[in-house]
Amino acid sequence: MANHWTLGCDAADPQALAAFWALALGYAPEPGFDEPDNASIIDPAGIGPAIGFLLVPEPKTAKNRMHIDVRVSGEPPWDMPERESLIRAKVAELVGAGATEVRSEHYDETLGHVVMLDPEGNEFCVA
DSSP: OOOOOEEEEEESSHHHHHHHHHHHHTOEEEEEEEETTEEEEEOTTSOSOEEEEEEOSSOOOSOOSSOOEEOOSOSSSOOHHHHHHHHHHHHHHHHHTTOEEEEEEEETTEEEEEEEEOTTSOEEEEO
């Protein structure tokens, strides 16, 4: 049996970053973690791990060693035009929430994923 775990993240603004990632992942705020120096979000279905955000004084200085892939297109096999439409819609939603689109990665003529930065500059992908 796997252990329960939480992904811990450093943040300049824990509440704002938690709100962004709750939108990105379809998560909800975790009750009891709503102070200025910490926030936590949870999967409402109880399947995915919790994600905690802690206030740190130093800014991000280098590329992430790990990152989140937001998988909006479900599991294969895919209808490729529909998959691209889902990816593009999520990218637009996240840009509207403060993310930055960095680049699109293609495999031959097919969109593979879009590399993005969250509002604090952390890299992630939408696929």
